[in-house]
Amino acid sequence: MIPRYLQQIIQQSLRFFPAVGILGPRQVGKTTLAKQLVSDLTRPFLYFDLELLDDYQTLSQNAAWVIDTNREKTIIIDEVQRLLPIFPQLRGLIDRDRQPGRFILLGSASLQFLQKSSESLAGRIAYHELMPLQIEEAQSTQISVPTLWFRGGFPDALLAPSDDFWYLWQQNFVKTYIEQDLSQLGINASPSLLANFLRMLAHNHGALLNYSTLANSLGISHTTVQRYIAILEQAYIIRRLEPWFVNVSKRIVKSPKLYLIDSGSLHFLHGLRTQSHLFQHPIAGASWEGFVIEQIIRRLRNGVFPYFYRTSNGAEMDLVLVEGIQPMVSIEIKLSLNPALKRGSTESVTDLGTSHNLVITPQGGNLSVRPNWIHCNVEEAIKQLENLGLAEKIV
Structure with a gap:
């Protein structure tokens, strides 16, 4: 265990x-x-x-x-x-x-x-x-962050003896959800429609959630898509990340973003069989973003809430941690090892007024890249949040 x-x-x-x-x-x-x-x-x-x-x-x-x-x-x-x-x-x-x-x-x-x-x-x-495994839990069994990211945090899938067995586990897991669990939860649709629905959600991972586009693509009603999304959220398959727009006098994007909670299931639904395939796939950047966001969200202490931020003029922040009505930390997530910040990130920090800001890449280093900005990896980021009193410490 x-x-x-x-x-x-x-x-x-x-x-x-x-x-x-x-x-x-x-x-x-x-x-x-x-x-x-x-x-x-x-x-x-x-x-x-x-x-x-x-x-x-x-x-x-x-x-x-x-x-x-x-x-x-x-x-x-x-x-x-x-x-x-x-x-x-x-x-x-x-x-x-x-x-x-x-x-x-x-x-x-x-x-x-x-x-x-x-x-x-x-x-x-x-x-x-109890959610899929976190970094510290996986590392206790000598599993690396890249492996956890690719295979996801379900214990049996993560510990599979090979990527072929991992893929087979995911195949059976998704099939069980489609053919049994989702119908019992109230999604009364054919297995083929549900399979298409899950694949569409996987292709929209990290994007703004547009119910009408999904409904038109599947040939079902807008309200049916909303109900299906709510059920998948209740079943811990997806997460909706809401935008932050309180007390900001700008034209703010107000649609939530959609993420599949388990990165392994996301990669299976994209047909990826090995980690090398992931790095060659267009979903890699959005997948890394969702993985990091999920790891951070699970560690937040009570009273700290996650959002993203985006304006119509290009200001954007992947993750904003808010306590009460006060944004505390802005987080930019990059799969590239280059921590250079775009104008949209710096404008977001100006709008949000956060004095603690992180740019998270796979390598990290806890390096100051400009005033009030630290370049770190996901483990270092969680330590930063612990030190700020925003994340729970694992004893």
């Missing part, structure tokens, strides 16, 4: 809260982490996977009896969003016998999970998001 930095944080929640919710995409390691957590607590556990018919029927018909007769155990319920009526029952059982660490609830669809569990378990549950 690859050590996950959330493990210690979730352990603390288990010592206080009766229930802990772990949300994240499929195959990210939620089940493995949950079983490791109860092992560390030296408490017996009972595991139910609601994708298995027997487990689903057991809990849907006899949840109260099963839980009541296993009070000394931590009960892990996987894919809990498949049995939403269980949440009111859990509330009653918790209130009748409130013990810390009694339930670990795993879910891969955030909106349904959060809505139902928040209604029933408010004050009784702590939530944590």
